[in-house]
Amino acid sequence: MRSGIEKQVIQYLYTDRELSCSALSERIEKSVPMVMHALNQLMKRGWVCSTGYAPSTGGRKPLLYSLVPEAQYIVAVAMDQLFTRIQVLDWLHRPITQLETLALPLHDNEQATDILVQAIHKHLHASSVNVSKILGVGIGMPGFVHIQKGVNYTFLPTPNGESLRAYLQKQLQLPVLIDNDSSLIALAELRFGMAKNRKHVMVINIGWGTGLGMIVNGTLFRGHTGYAGEFSHIPISENKILCECGKRGCLETETSLLLLAEKAKEEIRQGKVSQLSTLFKANMHAVDAVLEAANNGDEYAIELLSDVGYKLGKGIAILIHIMNPELIVLSGRGAKAGKILLAPVQHALNKYCIPRLLENTEIAVSKLGFEASLIGAANLVMENLFEWN
Amino acid sequence: MRSGIEKQVIQYLYTDRELSCSALSERIEKSVPMVMHALNQLMKRGWVCSTGYAPSTGGRKPLLYSLVPEAQYIVAVAMDQLFTRIQVLDWLHRPITQLETLALPLHDNEQATDILVQAIHKHLHASSVNVSKILGVGIGMPGFVHIQKGVNYTFLPTPNGESLRAYLQKQLQLPVLIDNDSSLIALAELRFGMAKNRKHVMVINIGWGTGLGMIVNGTLFRGHTGYAGEFSHIPISENKILCECGKRGCLETETSLLLLAEKAKEEIRQGKVSQLSTLFKANMHAVDAVLEAANNGDEYAIELLSDVGYKLGKGIAILIHIMNPELIVLSGRGAKAGKILLAPVQHALNKYCIPRLLENTEIAVSKLGFEASLIGAANLVMENLFEWN
DNA sequence: TAAACTTAATAAAATATTTTAAAAACAAGA
DNA sequence: TCTTGTTTTTAAAATATTTTATTAAGTTTA
Numbered sequence: 001m002r003s004g005i006e007k008q009v010i011q012y013l014y015t016d017r018e019l020s021c022s023a024l025s026e027r028i029e030k031s032v033p034m035v036m037h038a039l040n041q042l043m044k045r046g047w048v049c050s051t052g053y054a055p056s057t058g059g060r061k062p063l064l065y066s067l068v069p070e071a072q073y074i075v076a077v078a079m080d081q082l083f084t085r086i087q088v089l090d091w092l093h094r095p096i097t098q099l100e101t102l103a104l105p106l107h108d109n110e111q112a113t114d115i116l117v118q119a120i121h122k123h124l125h126a127s128s129v130n131v132s133k134i135l136g137v138g139i140g141m142p143g144f145v146h147i148q149k150g151v152n153y154t155f156l157p158t159p160n161g162e163s164l165r166a167y168l169q170k171q172l173q174l175p176v177l178i179d180n181d182s183s184l185i186a187l188a189e190l191r192f193g194m195a196k197n198r199k200h201v202m203v204i205n206i207g208w209g210t211g212l213g214m215i216v217n218g219t220l221f222r223g224h225t226g227y228a229g230e231f232s233h234i235p236i237s238e239n240k241i242l243c244e245c246g247k248r249g250c251l252e253t254e255t256s257l258l259l260l261a262e263k264a265k266e267e268i269r270q271g272k273v274s275q276l277s278t279l280f281k282a283n284m285h286a287v288d289a290v291l292e293a294a295n296n297g298d299e300y301a302i303e304l305l306s307d308v309g310y311k312l313g314k315g316i317a318i319l320i321h322i323m324n325p326e327l328i329v330l331s332g333r334g335a336k337a338g339k340i341l342l343a344p345v346q347h348a349l350n351k352y353c354i355p356r357l358l359e360n361t362e363i364a365v366s367k368l369g370f371e372a373s374l375i376g377a378a379n380l381v382m383e384n385l386f387e388w389n
Numbered sequence: 390m391r392s393g394i395e396k397q398v399i400q401y402l403y404t405d406r407e408l409s410c411s412a413l414s415e416r417i418e419k420s421v422p423m424v425m426h427a428l429n430q431l432m433k434r435g436w437v438c439s440t441g442y443a444p445s446t447g448g449r450k451p452l453l454y455s456l457v458p459e460a461q462y463i464v465a466v467a468m469d470q471l472f473t474r475i476q477v478l479d480w481l482h483r484p485i486t487q488l489e490t491l492a493l494p495l496h497d498n499e500q501a502t503d504i505l506v507q508a509i510h511k512h513l514h515a516s517s518v519n520v521s522k523i524l525g526v527g528i529g530m531p532g533f534v535h536i537q538k539g540v541n542y543t544f545l546p547t548p549n550g551e552s553l554r555a556y557l558q559k560q561l562q563l564p565v566l567i568d569n570d571s572s573l574i575a576l577a578e579l580r581f582g583m584a585k586n587r588k589h590v591m592v593i594n595i596g597w598g599t600g601l602g603m604i605v606n607g608t609l610f611r612g613h614t615g616y617a618g619e620f621s622h623i624p625i626s627e628n629k630i631l632c633e634c635g636k637r638g639c640l641e642t643e644t645s646l647l648l649l650a651e652k653a654k655e656e657i658r659q660g661k662v663s664q665l666s667t668l669f670k671a672n673m674h675a676v677d678a679v680l681e682a683a684n685n686g687d688e689y690a691i692e693l694l695s696d697v698g699y700k701l702g703k704g705i706a707i708l709i710h711i712m713n714p715e716l717i718v719l720s721g722r723g724a725k726a727g728k729i730l731l732a733p734v735q736h737a738l739n740k741y742c743i744p745r746l747l748e749n750t751e752i753a754v755s756k757l758g759f760e761a762s763l764i765g766a767a768n769l770v771m772e773n774l775f776e777w778n
Numbered sequence: 779t780a781a782a783c784t785t786a787a788t789a790a791a792a793t794a795t796t797t798t799a800a801a802a803a804c805a806a807g808a
Numbered sequence: 809t810c811t812t813g814t815t816t817t818t819a820a821a822a823t824a825t826t827t828t829a830t831t832a833a834g835t836t837t838a
Contacts, residue, residue: 022816031796032817059815060803144745153745200613212711216605223713224589225749230710235703235741238627245743314624321619322601322711324612352624354634356533356542360614411786420826421787448785449833784835792827802817808810 005030005038007385010047013067014091014382015191018051020062039065047071067091073129074381075120075174077139078373080181080333081106081155081208082285084116086123088134089378093192097127106142106155113156113164117171135385136175137168138377140184142211146226147179177380181205182229184376185331186213187220191379193329193368200325202316203366204231206334206341208258208287210251210312214323232256236315254311257334260304261286267300274300291337302340309341313348320353320361331366332373338365394419394427396774399436402456403480403771404580407440409451428454436460456480462518463770464509464563466528467762469570469722470495470544470597471674473505475512477523478767482581486516488763495531495544502545502553506560524774525564526557527766529573531600535615536568566769570594571618573765574720575602576609580768582718582757589714591705592755593620595723595730597647597676599640599701603712621645625704643700646723649693650675656689663689680726691729698730702737709738709746720755721762727754 008028012019019027025035042048049068053061069092078085084104088096100123106112116139124131143154150165158167168176179187186195186203195201199218205211212231214221222228232252233245243250253259265286268277275298282289293301316328330338330345342365349358366372397417401408408416414424431437438457442450458481467474473493477485489512495501505528513520532543539554547556557565568576575584575592584590588607594600601620603610611617621641622634632639642648654675657666664687671678682690705717719727719734731754738747755761 020816033819034795036817056804057815058805058813060817062816214711216610221605224715225713225746227746228711228713230713230743230746233743234707234710236625236707247741247743249741318623318625318707319711321623322603322617322708324614324617324619326613352636352638354619354622354636357614357616357619409786422789423825425787445834446785447783447835449787451786780838782835782837785833787832788830790827790829792825794823794825796824797820797822799820800818803815805812805814807812 003038003041005034006042009035009038009042010067010385011382013048013065014379015196017092018054018064018066020054020064022062024065069094071133072135073133074135074378075124075137076374076377076381077116077120077137078181078184078377079104079106079116079139079141080373081142084119085374086120087374088124088127088129089374093375093378096129097123109155110157113158113167116156117168120172131174134174136177136381137172138184138380139168139176139178140181140373140377140380141178142181142209144227145178145180145183147177147222148226150176150178152178175381177384179377179380180211180213181207181373182211182213182332183220183222184213184380185211185372186215186376187379187383188368188372188376189213189329189331189366190215190218190220192375193331193366193372194364195327195329198327200323201327201329202319202323202325203329203331204312204316205332206255206257206312206330207332208256210255210315211332212319215325216323231315231319234315234318236318237311251311251315255308255315257287257290257308260308261290264290264301264304272300274298287333288336291334294337294340305337305340306344309344310348312341313345314352316345316363317349317352320349320357324357325361327362327364329364329366331368333370335366335369341365392427392430394423395431398424398427398431399456399774400771402437402454403768404585406481407443407453407455409443409453411451413454458483460522461524462522463524463767464513464526465763465766465770466505466509466526467570467573467766468493468495468505468528468530469762470531473508474763475509476763477513477516477518478763482764482767485518486512498544499546502547502556505545506557509561520563523563525566525770526561527573527769528557528565528567529570529762529766529769530567531570531598533616534567534569534572536566536611537615539567541567564770566773568766568769569600569602569615570596570762571600571602571721572609572611573602573769574600574761575604575765576768576772577757577761577765578602578718578720578755579604579607579609581764582720582755582761583753584716584718587716589712590716590718591708591712591714592718592720593701593705594721595644595646595701595719596721597645599644599704600721601708604714605712620704620708623704623707625707626700640700640704644697644704646676646679646697649697650679653679653690653693661689663687676722677725680723683726683729694726694729695733698733699737701730702734703741705734705752706738706741709742709750713746714750716751716753718753718755720757722759724755724758724761730754 025032051064051066069090073088086100143152145152150163152164182205185205189195189203201215203213210232212229214229233250235249236251237249237254240248241253243253275293290301294305414421440453440455443453458479462477475489532541534541539552541553571594574594578584578592590604592602599621601618603618622639624638625640626638626643629637630642632642664682679690683694
């Protein structure tokens, strides 16, 4: 990739699908002749093609360009503490292989890394994807991920302390990029979701725990050592419950869906009346059961989620005071029940936020939903295009 | 100012005092010939001069350049809720006039703006400063300041709703820049203090209240509508004390030095033994009395400040979790007693922070101290050089 | 103490990039 | 329908910027 312009053209076409030469020129802030040159180079390589004319806006019709979707593929991997999803996507996020979900608990799991490698290997072999067309593998994972070093300090250990990224790269014989799951969800929202073209957005990853991906000045914010957004462990609660992190009073102890599901199970056992009693027996994770029951209007499930929403809202109030974002996006697994969470979150914000700050902050539920993690993983590969060795 | 390079040369020489052409070239990321040209232009104008050779680092000695300190002056104004300081500074921050401090309470004060105007007018007249050499007036002030609009929504009202900046500009017949006081303190730390050359720094403005200026990605962070860093009103306390902002449980209710002084006065009245009983009678603000007593080793004052420090530390723990900064600077009026605050802050951080985050976060007391506000105000003018109309 | 290696400053050449000009394609109003 | 004003595209010219080469000045090593 000679010119930086070519790279930018690819990235803009990836996020915006179809753009004219002059539109690209404005975005990249380079002259039309230079962008035209880059487009011609990319067309020669077969990565870009023109896709007809856009309607005139008062003058000559602009010729539109877009990526050739099937020119290159990306392996997107979205991991959480319990499940891992794998899928090959093209440049339009269209699935090339069927989504594969495997149960892969990461906690204290020495074999996790090798299971992951085997799963990706098998996925690629089972589907007859042309491996030479694969640009790279993007993996979103929980834990303290150091992206420069390519290390995950929390999960997915490697033999003899090699960096996870290097190990995966060696095993898979493909370029591999890893990042924190919440960061990738935020990235997905920034490029393709509700945070698109926004500057300051907080994306809440409502999953087994509570994650945060921060968009600051239009880019993903990582902080000094890459661990910014440790939202779930801010000391805020007086409940004294011991958190996984070893401290007490973490926000996570009040908003974790995993803990909520435990509580629900216990109360159902003690005779609470709810749809959940049957759903819990179905082949479905307890958390998903609660989310589904709430969406079906089950009073008890709604009550449980509302409580989480209110506590979350108090945490978000802190976030708004410090960051003054224009938008808060509720995303991740819990976005399925986003509508139900929205009201109590808003309620808490009204109570805990200075009106001048709140009035300019929008609260929304992700439209990408649970797909955000996969899209973010794919996007990670695209954003780091040709920067690996 | 024709070229953007000239502006950057001025700004780098302003913050770094003396630099060689090649050092400037590296910083500005422009070739040596271009920077040389800009330097020559600026020397023709009499704003820049060469100041001898630097020691060799293995080859030819570099010729150093710096600003001509007395070429232009800046009026720096640092306001807080009770006092306003005014001083004319040169390009080396050397005082051209004597520091003037006037009591100017801003709360519910309709005349505040005109008093400010008159004070600046008088200050400039009394000292015989050549007004044509004044580049502009930089003012740091508390309240919700919207810098684009040049408006302060909290204090300093203007007749018939004109923007504060426009009004001041008209009245003073000089370019005026306004900004939030805590932001300017952070800016001062970034350019001349402990945050220099750092990327992610949180500067705590310990004053009558508790302010926060945020350095993110090496620049001052303002958020969506410019009010980022409303640290003091995060809902964190269970004390239920009604805050000025109208909410209960704000951090400010636990860390405000003004409230602390009130408490001290009350307890002294009830017979508490302390140096404070005599200091309170001196011609000194009660808050300064507490700070001084603490520095003198007064047990009661230290106890009061330690309590504030611990509460503040809990708030800072939240900040660290969200922002993952490399450095926290305790600055502002309270920095005088910074050493006393440091221990309880550190104590709270050890208790409330995830070790992995804390181990990469330095906590320090500002060396600029109370001067930061004036330096920040002057710097505000320099950073917006030639951008006004 | 001279040769070899550094770094800095300047001038000349080469390259990169933008600006301008012109042509093509289209819309809207007279 | 023709004219005028837009916008896009391409080519040519002008400008901006960097690269290279050269000279100058200094340090280090043999």
